[in-house]
Amino acid sequence: MFFRIHGMRISGVAIMLALVASIGGFIFGYDTGQISDILIMNDFKLRFATCQNAGDASTCEFSVVRAGLIVSLLSIGTLVGALAGAPLADFLGRRYAMVVDCIIFCIGVIIQISSTTSWVQFAIGRLISGLGVGALSCAVPMYQAETAPPELRGTLTATYQLFITFGILVAYCISIGTRNIPSGGSWRTVVGIGFLWPVLLSVGILFMPESPRWLAAHHRNKEAQHSLARSAGVPIDQEETDVYVQNELDEIVKSVQSQNQTRATWTDCFRPPRKILYRTCLGITLQSFQQLTGANYFFYYGATIFSSVGISDPFITQIILGVVNFVCTFGGLYVMERFGRRIPLILGGVWQAIWLFVFASAGTAKVPQDNPNIGKLMIVSACLFILGFATTWAPGIWILIGETFPTRTRAKQGALATSANWTWNFLIAFFTPFIDKAIQFRYGFVFAACNLTAAVVVYFFLYESAHLPLESVDDMYNDPQCKPWTSRRWCPPGYTNREEFLETMSKKSRRPLPGQATLNDHKGQKNRDQEDTTSSGSSGPMDGTTGDTATNAAA
Template identity: 70%
Template sequence: MALFYVNGLPIGWISIMLAILASMGGFIFGYDTGQISDILLMPDFLVRFATCQTPGDASSCSFSTVREGLIVSLLSIGTLVGALFGAPTADFLGRRYAMTVECVVFMIGVIIQITAFHSWVQFAIGRLVSGLGVGSLSAAVPMYQAETAPPQIRGTLTATYQLFITFGILVAYCISIGARSIDGSGSWRTVVGIGLLWPLILGIGILFMPESPRWLTAHGRFPEARRAIAATRGIPESEADDHFFVHRELEEMKSAIEFESKVKAGWLDCFKPERMQLYRTLLGMTLQMFQQLTGANYFFYYGATVFTAVGIQDSFVTQIILGAVNFGCTFGGMYVMERFGRRFPLIIGGVWQSVWLFVFAAAGTAKDPKEHKNIGELMIVSACLFILGYAMTWAPGVWILIGETFPTRTRARQAALSTASNWLWNFLLAFFTPFITRAIDYRYGFVFAACNLAGAVIVYFFLYESSDLSLESVDMMYCDPTCKPWTSRTWAPAGFSSRQDLVEQARAAEMHKPLEAGAGEETRYEKAGGPPDAAAKAA
C-alpha cells in the first residue's frame, strides 16, 4: 500500500527505507572521518603510536608531521581507489551484493586498526583498507538510490547520503567524548571498534531491500524488476504484472538501457570537446576540488588539535558543537538547493565561507588565542558560522550537480572522474595540512578564504543552472551556443516560453494530463528540434 502520493503518483514506504538504509554508506564515511580528530589526542593512542620523550608519559608524546599526515590521509587514498572500482563492482555483482562486499572490506580495515598495539603503520594501513570500502560505497550507494527511488522524490532521497555523512561525523564526536575516560587502549579501540556496527547494519539490512530495478532490467530479469518497482511504489506484488505505473516505468527503463547500449562511450570520450564534454568533465572535477578547498575538512580532520591549540580546555565539546551545526544545517541545505537553484547558493556560500575563514585566520594571527580568551572564542564562532554556510551550500550542492551535469552516455565515467578529484584533494589536504600549519599557523585560513572566493567566481563564469530541468534538457542547455552560464537561469529549449513553462509541461507529461495552451507534447518537442525519441538521441 502506498505511504503517500506526490503529484498524484504513489510512493511506498520501501522507497524511504531503502534510501535511509543505503545512506548508512555515507554514515560509515562520516564516522570514520570524524573519529580520527579526537583519537589523535587520546593519551593511550599517543603513548603507543607517537614519539615520546618520556616513555609512558602522554604529555611528552607528539606525532611527527609525516606520521600524523599519513595516519589521517591514507583513508583518502583508499577512497580514491575504491571510488574508481565501485561502479564496475556494482555492475558485476548487483547494487546490493556489491554494498555487502564493500562493507566486509571496511570491516577488515577496522579489525586491522583495533589489533594494532605499537605499530602506527598497521593502524594507517587499516585506514587505507577501510578507505577502499568507503570509496566503493560512495559510488554504489548514490547509484542504487537514484535507480531505485521514485523520480518524484529522487533528489531528496539521494541527498540523504550527504545528510548521513554529517550525522556520522556528529556521532563519532559524541562517542569519542564518552570513550575518552576509558582507561588504556579501550578509549580509542572503543571508538574504532564501534565502527564495525554500521557496516553490519548496512551489509545485512540491504539484502532485505529490493535490488535496483534498472540493474535487473539491464540483465533481463524483468519479473524481478517489476516486483522491485512495485515495492517502491507501495503496489501489492500480486498487481505488479498488470499495474499501469509498473508497466510504464519498466518500459522507460528498457528504452533507456537500449539507447545507452547504442551510445556507450569510453574514457576518452569524456575529454572530447564535442558537445561540451571536456568542458563538463573539467567543471565537475574543478567543483569537487573546490569543495575540498573550502577548508571544511581542515576542521573535521584536525578540529580537536586546532581548538586545543587556541586554548580551548575541552576541544571534544567544541567538536560536537561543530558536528551538530554541520548536521543540522544540512537539512537547510536540502531546502536551499531545491528552492534557490544551484548557482546562487554556491556563489553566496563561497563568499560567506570566505568571510568567516578570513575572520578566523585574522584573529589567530593578530593575537595568541592561548593568551587571549576572547580571540579563541571568536575563532570558534567563526568556525561554526563557516560550517553553517558550507553545510547549506557547497556540501550538498556539488554532489547534486555531479548527478545533473553530465550526458547519459558518459555520465558514469565523468562522475567517477569528478569523485576521484574529490578524494585526491581530500588526501592532499589531509596529508599536507600538518606541514602547512606548522609553517604558517592560522594564516592557513587565508589560503582557504581565497579558495572560497575563487570557487564562487568559477561558479559564476562556468556553471550552468540545472535546477528544474530534466537531464536531457540540461544536456541541450550546455550545447546551446546562445546560452551563457550567467543567463542560464532563464534558459528554456526552443518552443517553450520560459523555464517555468518547460517545468509545467514536464510535470503534465509525467502525470499524463492534457497539456495547456493548446499544444500537445509532440508539438512542443517538434518545436524544440524533433519528437521525444529524437530529442533523446540528440542528448
C-alpha cells in the same frame, strides 16, 4: 505504503532506499570524525607517538609526517576505492557492490583494532577501510539519483551528506565517552563500533530495489519495471497497467537505446561529443573545490586547532562543530530542493569565504592563547563557516555527482569526480600539519580564496539540473542555445518554459491509487504528448529577458 507530497504519490520504499543507502555516508562520516579525537587520546599517543618520558602521555607528540600519514592514508584508500568502485558497481549492480564495499571496510577495521605498538599497522588499516569508503562514495549517490523520484531527488540524494554529518557527530560523542577508558579501550572502542554500520547497510540494502536504470542498461526491462513499481508503491499485479510506471520505463528505455550501449570505457569519459568531457571536467572541478572549501581542515584537525587557541576541552568544541554541521545539513535538504543547485553554491562560496577571512584575520592579528576573546571569535567564525558549508557545498556536490552524467558513463564519470575529492582530501590531510606549522592561521586565507574561485566556476560552468528527470539533464547540457547562467529557464522542445514542463511532469507523477490508472490511459497520454509536440513545432523555452523563443536542438 506511500505519501502524497504536493499531490504526488511518493512510496515509502523510495524514502527507505535513500535512507538505507545513506548509511554509506554515515560510514564515511564516522571514519572521518573519529581520527581527530583519537590523535589526542592518551593511550593512543603512548602507543604510537614519540614520547620523551615513557608512560607520560603529556610528553608524547606525533611528528607532522606521522600525524599526516595516520590521518591521510584513509584518503589514499578512498581515492583507489572510488576508481575501483565504478566498474564494480557497473558489473555487480549498485546494491551488491555496496555489500562488497562494506566487507572491505570491515577488514580495515580489524587491522586497526588489532594494532598494538605499530602506527604503520594502524595507518594501513585506515588505508584498507578507505578502499571501502571510497567505493561507497561512488556507488551510493549514483544509486540514490537513479532510483529517487525526480521531484525529491535532491532531498533524497542529499541524505548521503546528512548521514556523513551524523556520522561525524556520533564519532565525536562516542570519543568523548570513551576517552577515559583505561588502556587501548579508549580508541579501540571508537574504531570497533565501526563494525555496526556496514552490517546495517549490507543487510538493509538487499531488501531495497535495484536501480532501474542499471537494470535497463543491462537489458533487464522486466526487472526495471518491477523496481520502478516498488519505488512507486504499485502492487506487482498492477505494474503493467500503471501509467506512472509505464511512462518512467518508456523514458528510461528510450534513453538507453539512444546511447551507444556498449560497455563504457574510461576513455569514453574524455570524449568531447555530447559534452561528456565537459561534464567530466566539471565534476572533477566541483569535487575538488568541495575539499578546498576547508571543511576538513576543521574536521580532521579541529581538536588540535582548538587546543592551540587555548580551549581547555577541545573534545567539547569538536562536538559543537559536529552539532552545527549536522543540524544545518537539514537546512541544506530544504535549500537544495527549494532554490536549486547554482544559487546556493554561489552564495555558499561567498559566505564561507567571509568567515574564513574572519577566522584567519583573528588568529593572525593577536595570539589566541593570550586573548580568550580572539579564541571565542575564531570558534564562532568556524561555526558560521560550517553553517554555510552544511547548507550548500556539502550536500550540493553529492547531488550533482548523481544527476549530471549520462547513464552509460555515469559510474565512471562519478568515480573520476569522486577520486578528485579524495585526492584533495589526502593532500589537505597530509600537508595541513606542515602548512599550519609554517603559516599557522593564515592558512584560512588560502581556503577563503578557494571558496571565492569556486563560486565563479559555478556561475560560468554549472547548469541548473534541479527537478529535471535525469534524461532531460542530458538534453539540457547538449542544447547549444542553453548557457549555464540561463539554464534555470531551460526546458525541452514543445514547452514554453521550465515551469510548464515541470507541471506536465508533475501531472504525470500525480498517479492515482494503484488500479485507477490503466494501460489505455498510458497509451492515450503518449498520443496526446506526440500531438502536443507536433503542434508546438520546434519551439523551445521563452527567454525571460528578451521574450524571444530559443530553439532547443540537442547536439
